[in-house]
Amino acid sequence: MKIKAVVQNDTASVKVLVNHPMETGRAKDQNGAVIAAHYITEMTATFKGETVFHAELGPGVSKDPYISFQFSGARVGDTVKIDWIDNKGGSESMESAFAAM
Amino acid sequence: MGISRRDFCKTLAGSAASLAVMAVLPGSAVAAWSEKAFMADKLDDAIAAKYGALPIEDTSAIQIKAPEIAENGAFVPVTVSTTIPGVTNISIFVPVNFSPLVTSIDLFPRTKPDVSLRIRMAKTSNMVVIARAGNKLYRTVREVKVTIGGCGG
Numbered sequence: 001m002k003i004k005a006v007v008q009n010d011t012a013s014v015k016v017l018v019n020h021p022m023e024t025g026r027a028k029d030q031n032g033a034v035i036a037a038h039y040i041t042e043m044t045a046t047f048k049g050e051t052v053f054h055a056e057l058g059p060g061v062s063k064d065p066y067i068s069f070q071f072s073g074a075r076v077g078d079t080v081k082i083d084w085i086d087n088k089g090g091s092e093s094m095e096s097a098f099a100a101m
Numbered sequence: 102m103g104i105s106r107r108d109f110c111k112t113l114a115g116s117a118a119s120l121a122v123m124a125v126l127p128g129s130a131v132a133a134w135s136e137k138a139f140m141a142d143k144l145d146d147a148i149a150a151k152y153g154a155l156p157i158e159d160t161s162a163i164q165i166k167a168p169e170i171a172e173n174g175a176f177v178p179v180t181v182s183t184t185i186p187g188v189t190n191i192s193i194f195v196p197v198n199f200s201p202l203v204t205s206i207d208l209f210p211r212t213k214p215d216v217s218l219r220i221r222m223a224k225t226s227n228m229v230v231i232a233r234a235g236n237k238l239y240r241t242v243r244e245v246k247v248t249i250g251g252c253g254g
Contacts, residue, residue: 011213024221026199041134052211055218058139060195060203062176062219062251069206070213 001094005080008101012074014045014053016067016082018092024059040065043084047074076100135205144196144229151192151205152231155238160185163230163241174222174251182215183232183239190233191216197226221251 004015018040025037037059045053052071074080078098085091138150148157166180181191191214192205203220214232222228225246232239 024199047211050209050211052209054207054209055216056134056139056205056207058200058202058204060198060200060221062221066217066219068217070215071209071211072213073211 001082001084001092003080003082003094003096005074005096005098006101007074007076007078007098010072011070012047012072012078012080012098013070013101014068014080014082014096016043016065018043018065018084020063020065020086022059022061022063022065026059038086038088038090040084040086043067043082045069045071046081046083047071047078052080074098135202138202138205139200141201142199144194144201147194147200147202148231151202152233152238155233155236157231157238157240160232160239160241163191163232163239165228165230165241165243167228167243167245170246170248171222172248174224174247174249176219176251177222177245177247178217178219179228180215180217181230182213185214185232185234185239187234188214188232192231193220194229194231195220195222195226196229197223199223201229222247224250 002017006013020040021038023035023038027035029035039059040057043055053069076098079095081095083093135151138147141147141150162185163183171177190207193203194201195203206216208214227242227244230241
């Protein structure tokens with residue numbers, strides 16, 4: 001997972017890129033066997049203990065999801081934590097500090 | 102369908118570990134994954150599963166930024182924003198996808214109603230965006246032409 005977090009004026013902008021196959025459960029491999037569904041179901045952003053973003057995702061989200069959002073009240077040096085979980089119980093958590101824009 | 106609802110549930114509930122992971126995530130306190138809405142294969146069913154029978158009003162106060170023609174349906178960039186006050190949730194639907202609900206995003210007092218991501222579109226279709234404010238739903242529809250479909254066969 002890569003996170004780019006910047007602050008301009010009072011607006012915090014967070015861009016998240018996750019390496020994830022986001023398999024729909026409908027694609028087939030070279031032998032014609034169905035590749036099992038494997039996709040991120042939830043992504044959450046936490047700022048100072050407060051949830052500031054929560055997305056439910058399905059197989060309609062592209063491979064290697066890129067998601068960006070904005071919220072108010074962050075300053076340079078503050079951190080935001082991103083967590084995601086997938087339908088197979090996989091998960092990742094990462095914190096990133098805000099830089100000046 | 103490549104995966105039946107039953108199999109999906111088994112996968113999801115199969116390991117105690119996955120449940121444990123979900124339990125410790127702060128996000129799970131907000132809203133659990135809307136399984137019924139994501140598993141629905143028709144737009145109306147997906148909307149009903151997500152929002153129940155709330156009234157829907159068409160609006161021009163939701164902006165959908167997306168290419169007019171997407172060359173690759175596997176990666177269609179979309180930005181959704183709205184000027185409707187008090188929006189707590191925005192969902193993006195692609196009716197022609199086998200699972201029309203693509204994403205459902207919860208907004209909080211600090212969150213700006215302005216979100217971008219890349220989504221899959223099986224073929225040329227409308228993109229339907231629904232925003233919830235209070236007990237009302239607002240809808241904006243926008244067509245995106247797709248040259249090569251993006252749902253892996």
